[in-house]
Amino acid sequence: MSTLISTIGLLVTNDPAVGEGTAELRDAAVVIDNGAIVWVGPSAQAPAADERIDVDGACVIPGFVDSHSHLMFAGDRADEFEYRMAGRPYTAGGIRRTVGLTRSASDEQLRANAQHVRAEMRAQGTTTLEIKSGYGLTVDDEARSLRLAREITPETTYLGAHVVPAEFADDTAGYVALVTGAMLDAAAPHARWIDVFCETGAFDVDQARAILEAGAARGLGARMHAGQLGESAGVQLAVELGAASVDHCTFLSDADVAALGSGDTVATLLPGVEFSTRQPYPDARRLLEAGATVALATDCNPGSSFTSSMAFCIAVAVRDMRMTPAEALWAATAGGARALRRDDVGVVRVGARADLVVLDAPSYVHLAYRPGVPLVRQVLSRD
Numbered sequence: 001m002s003t004l005i006s007t008i009g010l011l012v013t014n015d016p017a018v019g020e021g022t023a024e025l026r027d028a029a030v031v032i033d034n035g036a037i038v039w040v041g042p043s044a045q046a047p048a049a050d051e052r053i054d055v056d057g058a059c060v061i062p063g064f065v066d067s068h069s070h071l072m073f074a075g076d077r078a079d080e081f082e083y084r085m086a087g088r089p090y091t092a093g094g095i096r097r098t099v100g101l102t103r104s105a106s107d108e109q110l111r112a113n114a115q116h117v118r119a120e121m122r123a124q125g126t127t128t129l130e131i132k133s134g135y136g137l138t139v140d141d142e143a144r145s146l147r148l149a150r151e152i153t154p155e156t157t158y159l160g161a162h163v164v165p166a167e168f169a170d171d172t173a174g175y176v177a178l179v180t181g182a183m184l185d186a187a188a189p190h191a192r193w194i195d196v197f198c199e200t201g202a203f204d205v206d207q208a209r210a211i212l213e214a215g216a217a218r219g220l221g222a223r224m225h226a227g228q229l230g231e232s233a234g235v236q237l238a239v240e241l242g243a244a245s246v247d248h249c250t251f252l253s254d255a256d257v258a259a260l261g262s263g264d265t266v267a268t269l270l271p272g273v274e275f276s277t278r279q280p281y282p283d284a285r286r287l288l289e290a291g292a293t294v295a296l297a298t299d300c301n302p303g304s305s306f307t308s309s310m311a312f313c314i315a316v317a318v319r320d321m322r323m324t325p326a327e328a329l330w331a332a333t334a335g336g337a338r339a340l341r342r343d344d345v346g347v348v349r350v351g352a353r354a355d356l357v358v359l360d361a362p363s364y365v366h367l368a369y370r371p372g373v374p375l376v377r378q379v380l381s382r383d
């Protein structure tokens, strides 16, 4: 059945055939049919359809593409957040606490928790999301996390290299061998991507290379966590290996910025982390001026960023990361799609998925101008 969405005051297409960046149309309409966009153009010229939704001058944007989340977890770390806000520093070690809780949770508990957060995301306009494993860190628990994540999204990422689990504290090399061996064998059938946390306290650059190359040999695309707590050789390794995205990018050398500006690895910024750990925000302007492709994502996880709101990330990016509202919106939609190497989401064009968000506002600028206000009026999604 076809549906005409008409009287759109401002339509963000992100379609390069329409224009640069957000490629906006005024007084527009969109027709969707069977989960796909089949017509885009001026409202006055819209064809008839089986049903019609008038949005009365509202702004319509592509559904958000959240290219970085960690939804397969159990438990809560609100106490750590409270302590951190009282002045204690963030370290990567807190991940092990969630690992313990996740290992002891049932499939039903993990599934229910992930579905709950996924529903939060959907209500806030996210129509595509990536989910990582990384709180199991055993062969069976990593495979289980990915199998359950696959019930929610095809964009699943094997992150056995999230942190070295306590039982391997004196044998990091042994753990890397497991991550690139039996654990990879069990994870690969359920994963599209492989990721590694290349940071002090997690994995070094040589280990990261070994892990990403082992994943590539099994057909998994590369992603990277780097530059969260300090500069990391992982950023340039990610570019060298042709990773789809390097995520965090809070601390970057000039050479890192130049590498991101020249390659096709997306720089994915995760401002919920800096908010929740009281770290300095990444400088998006520096990356944009170097020609890098920038994405925004939530990094939704119970330790360092327990937000499911892409609108919140946009507001922070505009307020504190020197992005314009248009750049931030593009990064949260088309940028996320680039970070997942997808051309069928994050864009409003004929043939793309019919993932659209009607805002309760005349412009997407309101996502940053009215922070914390629920501005999603309706979510239209193929799923």
Ligand SMILES: [Zn+2]
Pocket (backbone or CB within 6 Å): 068, 070, 225, 299
């Ligand atoms: Zn992450």
